Amino acid sequence: MSNNPNVLLRMEGITKSFPGVKALDGVSLTVRAGTVHALMGENGAGKSTLMKCLFGVYSKDGGHIYLEGKEINFKNSKDALENGVAMVHQELNQALKRNVMDNIWLGRYPMNGPFVSETKMYQDTVAVFDDLGIHVEPTTIMSTMPVSQRQMVEIAKAVSYNSKIIVFDEPTSSLTEEEVEHLFRIINMLRDRGCGIIYISHKMDEILRISDDITVMRDGTWVATEPVANMTMDKIIKLMVGRELTNRFPPKENVVSKEVSLSVRGLTGMYSALRDVSFDAHKGEILGLAGLDGSGRTETLETIFGAATKKSGTVTLNGKDTPNRTTKEAVANGYALLTEERRATGIFGILSILENTVISSLKNYLQGGFLNQRKMEESTDWAISAMRIKTPSQSTQIRSLSGGNQQKVILGRWLLTNPEVLLLDEPTRGIDVGAKYEIYQLIIDLAKQGKTVLMVSSEMPELLGVCDRILVMSGGRLAGEVSAKTATQEEIMTLAAKYV
Amino acid sequence: MAEQTTTPNSTMKKGPFRKIRAEMERYKTLSKQDQRRYVTDMLFNNAMYIIIVLAIIFIAIRVPSFVSLSSIVNIISLTASRLPIALGVAGCIVLAGTDISAGRAVGLAACIAGSLLTTANKIFPGMGVQPLPLVILIVVAVGALIGFVNGFCMAKFKLHPYIVTLSTQLILYGTILLYLKMGENNGQTLSSLSEGYRNLVAGTLFTIGTVAVPRYVLYAIILAAIMWVIWNKTTLGKNMFAVGSNEEAANVSGVNVMRTIILVFVMAGIMYSITGFFEGARIASINGNTGFNYEADAIAACVIGGVSFVGGIGKISGIITGVLLLQIIFTGLNFLSVDQNILYIIKGLVILVACAIDMRKYLVRK
């Protein structure tokens, strides 16, 4: 295999240790020209560490990397880029205040004598975009564009290096269905040109569709490499988790009461595209919100919660008017919002589990103007056991926990405020398959206790598996409502495209 | 502004009128409510210019001589004398940093220039007036060195710019005091500067009627032009904005972040030393206090001119506007004979209000 001319990149026996942890233990990966190689594994399995070793962000402790048969050892990402190895990062690393073309040619501006040639930069950008069928004006400031377009720019940037190897790290997490199709067309084109693609994703259906080979990692070790034809979703999950996962969704044990709790009428956003949204939700109900990215799902939750400004419309809870002009008022009225971007707006990374847990309910622990440490510890203990949070101690920094456990801490934080309505925005984004099940179980348990849950998700199987009813949004409006028991993905997609 | 083409669809067809006409067309297509928002946004986006015009009109009505030729030349030359330091410190702010050593760097440069270009040399007794090009070279080299130390400590040890420049500022102050103690000078004020030096900087560029325009106005314009080119047309400028906007993104794109930071601070250091060279000749009396607190006004002017402390945002035209606005307000209050004590309060309020209005541009409303 080592002499196969088809092999573009070969990583052999890569080992990397951090103090106290062996992050990678003899991992190997072989990427052939003109193929898409999927790299799978739960969070913490070592996928990112492996890629960082490839790019020279980390220096590997052992092993060899060969590019087209020649041993390489990149010092930094500049070195990698110059040698035809590029990466589309999961967390968009972009200079948001600068425009599109400045970002694409960052670090290698076309020069005209001592000066940067704006004209050439513009033309080159247009050429790359035309090649990939991307329609973005090169002089647009990045921060004014939606995340999905910024993602496409990042992809175009990686392609523009004329790279032989391109790594895609969770490229579809913020793309709409249509944009995912576009991305796949681009990937197929690159594959036809003979590039080797490393594709990292949690989304099984995408992996099975786009990749040629699959490598699965677990706990810093290589588990398996197989052609995609030999793989099934269940097999992959089994390899990733290390055990059989019989059910993806827990049994639905919640009972939807006849009693309406949350009632929204004519909700319209001041600065968002949200227009005239009306619906009722019942006690004990899990109500899904489906739709494309930018269809107004997140805005609906934020406007109900007072995090976005309402232009008109009413929100009532159990017959009582709850205008929620500020988020503070919303919390007092019994609402809780789990935000979409956990790392950016959910957790306080360097603070402990305890501090993250009690932050929304501090006034409950006040005693004569001071916070009672013992009471806070009790509440945190309660949250850890009720949410089944796996953590060494209360004083652990939350950023050292896995995504699933972080999300459970945030859920616990909100439950301490004793909310009636839980607004969950993408509650399982970036969470491992195994941990997702536990989050679903928690959501169903909450509904069982009579809480009303509004849940936004881009993963349709998840909505169909967990919710009772699903509202479908399109272009800032409500496009329709389906029952989770009977609806199909096609039905939801049709509705989602209604006002686009 | 020609330095950043921001509106889409208009880049390929340049020309100010076409742009304005296109905007007018767009305005007509908007709804009543959006039109109102468009107008308020316009007002806020150009708030600095509107404030300047209002301030000038107000002061001119009270004291008509404020808009006389000689007064205008005075304001322009005072603005020019403060512009180089602001141009330097602005780069540091674009990097999401700051530089509080700027004033002392100005002081040290002025002391060195003064000590080498005096007819009564007491720091180096017996040494005559040195050739101007040599002195300029030495002063610039000292500025570059100060900038290099600042930038290097920041980039290498990942220290916050405030901490680094707080330290270098003290080191520079001590150096100035020691320097003034050298030879027979005994900490005394440096004076008796050579005619050639004073003339080169403060001499007459040309006269309009009877009003003389000093040479350093021309130099400030040249420096601003050079900085504009560096900021907008060179790799260093582009990298500076990228690093200020998102250091990590710049890093993974293969930008040498450390070199960029160091070069921006070296550039700033050179600007401070040039300011010091000018101030020495302009004030013609240099001591340990020279340059003291200069950075405060320079930073305020930058921020007023829209160079954001968030990093990655700023324009040369904004800096010039900021320095000019501050100067108009200070000179204007002087013309209005405002009580000296009230001046402090007005100064504080101007900075606060101007920044608040400017920041509003970047707020994302939900």
Place this chain on the structure above:
Amino acid sequence: MNVKKVLALLLSLCMALSLAACGGGGGDAASGGDDSGSKPAGEVSIFYYTFNDTYLSSVRSAMDSALAAAGVNFNNYDGNNIQTTQTDSIDTAIAKGASILAVNLVDTGSNDAAQNIVDKAKAQNIPVVFFNRSVEESVVSSYDNCAFVGTDYTQAGKMQGDMIGQYLVENYDAVDLNGDGVISYVMFKGDEANQEAIYRTQYGQENADAVLTAAGKPALKFYDETNTNRYLVDQNGAWSAQAATDYMQTILSQYSEANNNMVELVIANNDEMALGAIAALQNAGYNSDGKTVIPVFGVDATDAARAAIDNGSMIGTIKQDAEGMANAIVTIITNFQNGNDKFDGIDPSYLEGTWRVNIPYSVYTGE
């Protein structure tokens, strides 16, 4: 070891070395000689409000050599114009075993800072000599081993005013450029809140007016009649040349011979500001060889000002006798050390009560 560690090591080494160097140097400078006095060893600690004051730099130089000549072991401290810094270093010096404190106080706005220092010294029975910046009698008298060496801070302003008045009387028509019979002037104040600045600003003009009216001339007129303060102050309180240059430049843009409203006299609280004003005047074509000279007056008689007076671009200044002050302080220090009466050997005409010594000013209008 990586680069960072090596650098860090080098840095700390540098620091250690420079500290050692400073310590050594300081020892050299201060090891004046053996103790001939009755008191046990212990250095004389001298606290300057700042090292960055031209006049006090002269005092400091004079003191350093006088103390060294007298064989006194001493150490200088910079208060950096912050009272807290100064008080902290006084605490340190007392803890170190200072034998005498000589204090050039930072905060002259109230008695608290001075009283605080006296109380600390009294508790340890350490003599205190305040100098230069004013301290009230009640504070000095509260402790027997305490004295003040200063100047009558109203005197500088009064002498400056008298000097200006005389100069004007003698050169009235030449100074009155527009021939309207009135001299228009500008006053530059060093610091809004400083006592000496306040008195210099007041008497510099009042005494000049008194001389003028006695000679039958009209009083001075502030160039800008709408300015009720009748002075322009350095916003940073730094008595700086730059503030005066900028003010003067702005004034000259509005007032000129062509407009027949030229400022005909410049009075400054100190020589720095006087020189700053001269720079602006020179830039506008005044006060250099063969040009019209607008009379400019300062206080301090710094070397630079004397040079300016000698070349004709400035008219006069008031000399603070730095050496005289240094000698008086050193005399009092040695008196304390030898157990003599504190004012032994001081010119009795300089004494004021039993608490202070006033070093007289003198007029300087060239040699």
